[in-house]
Amino acid sequence: MTELTGLLNHLRASFERESVAFAVGGSFALAALGHPRATADIDLMVLVRGGDLAPVHRALAEPRYSMRNEVTFEDDVTGLFLDILPIVDQAQEEAFERARRIPIHGATRIRVLTADGLALMLLREATIGDKGKRRQRLADLDSLARVAKLDEAFLAEWARRMGYTKALADWKE
Amino acid sequence: MPPELATVRVNVVVPSAIEAAFRAEVFARKGMRKGNISEAITEAIRLWIGHDGEASDARKPAQRPIAKASPRRRTYQEIETAKMTPGERMELAYKLSRFMRS
Numbered sequence: 445m446t447e448l449t450g451l452l453n454h455l456r457a458s459f460e461r462e463s464v465a466f467a468v469g470g471s472f473a474l475a476a477l478g479h480p481r482a483t484a485d486i487d488l489m490v491l492v493r494g495g496d497l498a499p500v501h502r503a504l505a506e507p508r509y510s511m512r513n514e515v516t517f518e519d520d521v522t523g524l525f526l527d528i529l530p531i532v533d534q535a536q537e538e539a540f541e542r543a544r545r546i547p548i549h550g551a552t553r554i555r556v557l558t559a560d561g562l563a564l565m566l567l568r569e570a571t572i573g574d575k576g577k578r579r580q581r582l583a584d585l586d587s588l589a590r591v592a593k594l595d596e597a598f599l600a601e602w603a604r605r606m607g608y609t610k611a612l613a614d615w616k617e
Numbered sequence: 618m619p620p621e622l623a624t625v626r627v628n629v630v631v632p633s634a635i636e637a638a639f640r641a642e643v644f645a646r647k648g649m650r651k652g653n654i655s656e657a658i659t660e661a662i663r664l665w666i667g668h669d670g671e672a673s674d675a676r677k678p679a680q681r682p683i684a685k686a687s688p689r690r691r692t693y694q695e696i697e698t699a700k701m702t703p704g705e706r707m708e709l710a711y712k713l714s715r716f717m718r719s
Contacts, residue, residue: 448711449704475710476703479695481641482713522711523718548704556703583634591695 447522452554455488455526458506462499465491467543467555469529473562474584476546478591485525489540489557489565495530535606539564559592564602570611582615641713645697649716 445453452468459466468476470487490500497514504526509517515528531540539561545553557565563585570581588594603612640654647653698706 446708446711448708472707472710475706478698478706480698480706480710480713482637482717483710484714484718524711524714546703548707549702591699 446549449549451486451519451522451524452548454506454508455503456552456554458503459490459500462503464499464503465540465555467540467557469539469557469562469565470527471584473557474588476556477559477562477588479584479587481587485527487527487529489529489531489536489543491540492530495532497528497530500528500530533568533606535564535568535602535608538602559588560595560598563588563594563599564608567599567603567608567611567615568606570615571606571608578611578614582611585615637717640717644713644716645709649712 455466467489468486469489470485471481471483472486474481490497492499501511501514504511504517508520509526510520511517512525515530517526517528518524519526529536531537539557542558542561543555544558546556548554566581566585566588570578570585573581599612603609639657643653643657647657698709701709
């Protein structure tokens with residue numbers, strides 16, 4: 445088993461124990477969809493009631509994880525930071541519901557965002573993030589569009605609904 | 618040592634995004650091996666100046682043909698990763714991350 449597979453297996457077991465559903469987003473979802481790039485963190489979208497992170501903290505109360513702040517943990521084995529993203533709005537819910545379970549070597553299946561779900565999350569982060577983050581997210585969206593066919597009508601509709609239209613327009617430029 | 622085998626150290630400043638993309642491409646083509654960045658840089662310089670030491674078209678803008686609009690070509694990394702499973706691509710992202718940190 446590889447270090448990454450070990451981490452994903454461990455996360456799956458830990459979150460299942462606390463009945464927390466999660467999906468992998470961010471750069472690792474982008475990698476799964478066809479564009480691997482170096483990254484320091486793994487985004488974990490978590491479905492928790494009312495934003496209560498207590499079950500997540502219980503799941504990650506293991507020696508291998510060091511808590512950096514309420515939503516950031518460091519995995520001592522892989523050196524990756526776990527960015528915990530509680531689902532708090534409709535766009536995140538939509539992306540999470542669209543996520544698909546994909547087989548990971550040595551593990552059962554891990555839920556990973558689809559291309560459209562990830563694109564929606566990139567637009568969201570480009571909208572709410574600072575200038576540097578916005579540039580990186582739009583670059584990731586470019587990379588994603590090169591390896592996956594995106595549903596433009598879906599993105600336009602959600603961008604309109606959630607106020608991501610500027611980010612979408614900037615990306616299309 | 619014959620002059621053609623002598624080496625020099627070159628310090629250059631390039632955009633970090635270019636450097637990251639270059640390392641990723643080198644990793645995808647040559648794997649994680651000591652010296653492979655130097656090899657790739659040497660190959661890139663050879664391409665730039667021409668194998669026989671003559672400056673390439675890139676150095677002579679006046680002689681360059683007018684570029685025609687064409688669809689972007691897929692990189693070697695994109696072609697290779699398209700053959701992998703999602704799990705393998707995630708592993709590659711992780712290895713790239715380790716490589717960049719090392």
